[in-house]
Amino acid sequence: MHELSVTQNILEIALRHAQQAGAVRIREINLVIGELSSIVDDSVQFYWDIISAGTIAQEARLNFVRVPAKLRCRQCGHEFALGRNDYVCPACGSFAVSVVGGEEFYLDSIEVDLAEPQPGPGQTP
Amino acid sequence: MSNKIPVVENILNANDQLAEEVHRRLNQAGVLAVNFMASPGGGKTSVIVRTVRALMDEVRIGVMDGDIVDLDLRELAGMGIPVSLINTGGECHLDANMVYRALPSLNLDALDLLIIENVGNLICPAAFKLGVHLNVVIASVPEGDDKPYKYPQMFRGADVLLLNKMDLQEYMGFDVEYFRRGVEALNPGVTFLPISCRTGEGFDAWLTWLRAQINGRGAAK
Numbered sequence: 001m002h003e004l005s006v007t008q009n010i011l012e013i014a015l016r017h018a019q020q021a022g023a024v025r026i027r028e029i030n031l032v033i034g035e036l037s038s039i040v041d042d043s044v045q046f047y048w049d050i051i052s053a054g055t056i057a058q059e060a061r062l063n064f065v066r067v068p069a070k071l072r073c074r075q076c077g078h079e080f081a082l083g084r085n086d087y088v089c090p091a092c093g094s095f096a097v098s099v100v101g102g103e104e105f106y107l108d109s110i111e112v113d114l115a116e117p118q119p120g121p122g123q124t125p
Numbered sequence: 126m127s128n129k130i131p132v133v134e135n136i137l138n139a140n141d142q143l144a145e146e147v148h149r150r151l152n153q154a155g156v157l158a159v160n161f162m163a164s165p166g167g168g169k170t171s172v173i174v175r176t177v178r179a180l181m182d183e184v185r186i187g188v189m190d191g192d193i194v195d196l197d198l199r200e201l202a203g204m205g206i207p208v209s210l211i212n213t214g215g216e217c218h219l220d221a222n223m224v225y226r227a228l229p230s231l232n233l234d235a236l237d238l239l240i241i242e243n244v245g246n247l248i249c250p251a252a253f254k255l256g257v258h259l260n261v262v263i264a265s266v267p268e269g270d271d272k273p274y275k276y277p278q279m280f281r282g283a284d285v286l287l288l289n290k291m292d293l294q295e296y297m298g299f300d301v302e303y304f305r306r307g308v309e310a311l312n313p314g315v316t317f318l319p320i321s322c323r324t325g326e327g328f329d330a331w332l333t334w335l336r337a338q339i340n341g342r343g344a345a346k
Contacts, residue, residue: 002217002249009136017132027127031136036278038248069277074313086274087310095310099277105252107132114128 003040007047013107014057023112026057030111034104035069035082060110069102140253143221147228147256154233156187157342158241159335160219160255162279163263165245168289170197171322172263173240177206179332180238184339187231190242191219197242207231218249221256238339251278259338265289266299273307280308285316285334292321 010029018026033039041064052058069082078091079100087097135141151158163169177186187207190198193215198208209230211223224241233239241257243250262283264272267290273280280286286308294301305317316334320327 005220006136009139012139013132013134013136017130017134021128021130023128023130037252082277087307095306096313097310099281099311103278105137106135109129109131109133111127111129 003043004047004051006039007044007051010044010062010107011048011052011055011057014060014110015055017110018056018112021112022115023110024056024115025113026060026110027113028061028063028111029057030063030065030108032065032067032104032106032108034067034102036099036102037105039105065108067101067104070100071097072100074098137252137254140221143225144254144256147221147225148258150228151233151239151256151258154236155342156233156236156239157259157339158239158255158257159259159261159338160241160243160250160257161261161263162243162247162250163245163265163289164247164268167245167263167265167268168322169242169245169263170200172287172289172320173242174200174204175322175325175328176332176335177201177204177240179328180335181206184336185235185237186240187233187236187238188240188242189224189227189231191216191223191244192242207236213244217244217246218253219243219255220253224255247272247276247279251276251282258342259284261285261287263287263289264304266291266293266297270300270304271307273304273311277311281311283308283312283315285318285331286312287327287331288317288319289322291319291326292324 014026014029045062048062070079071082072079073089073094074096075094076092078089080090088095161169161173188201189209189211191211191213193213195210198210202208209227211227260282262279308315318327318331320331
């Protein structure tokens with residue numbers, strides 16, 4: 001699997017957005033991962049601990065929100081979970097389906113510490 | 126103080142952007158790029174070799190191969206067509222960056238068709254856009270008729286689906302209708318062509334389809 005390159009992408013995105021916001025530390029990273037986007041949480045966390053070392057994202061917690069795969073029948077509109085061995089709609093028996101959930105694969109948000117505001121003129125730190 | 130910063134960025138965004146750049150370069154050169162995906166042993170190389178042999182007198186073809194050794198490319202190189210090995214170092218898929226870096230190794234302006242042979246795998250290659258025009262998925266009879274139900278991503282993304290090794294169907298108890306229903310459910314109207322690389326069954330239909338894509342490229346862009 002390709003968790004290392006995925007983890008590098010997560011770090012790059014998180015650092016870029018943290019920098020834009022002027023953050024000094026990233027505390028948490030919220031990821032939304034669909035069931036169909038095959039990725040192993042433990043493996044990402046393993047690589048994360050290595051590649052985030054020495055960055056402001058070191059020791060950040062990775063939160064994985066998992067989205068189950070969901071299908072929608074194109075005949076009757078019924079929505080159902082991805083079954084094991086067929087794609088037949090349990091409501092009407094049609095096998096014309098669309099995938100409407102489970103493909104998510106994005107970094108939703110980060111929790112950061114912002115830099116302390118610089119003391120203005122005349123103020124004593 | 127802790128602050129929540131909304132990001133909402135696709136984790137593979139960097140790959141997707143490079144894929145767009147690859148696509149632009151291919152269009153500039155006027156070459157149709159086709160990505161071949163299958164499991165290991167599904168018949169990617171055999172289908173490519175047979176396809177190249179059939180079309181090489183009428184179409185200028187180059188082949189890129191994502192692999193760890195150049196074994197699959199030797200036969201093609203021996204036929205006198207330009208080939209390029211993308212050494213994947215054991216990676217489970219090709220990504221846009223690997224293709225991007227390999228583009229200068231072929232003279233794209235002198236090609237009509239660029240065949241890219243992906244890493245043998247039905248999971249990972251489906252997640253990484255390469256910037257190609259068409260995705261060919263090859264399934265084969267000995268793998269079993271349940272594959273569309275196990276790997277929905279791969280079968281959803283196919284522009285054409287080749288079911289290879291049809292000469293083995295009677296021995297394998299492969300239910301073509303069950304297989305086809307799984308594909309059709311996710312990817313309605315996809316071109317579905319049963320073939321046998323060994324006997325040549327179905328190859329005329331496949332070559333006709335591919336010729337139409339090459340000829341129609343100018344209009345489709």
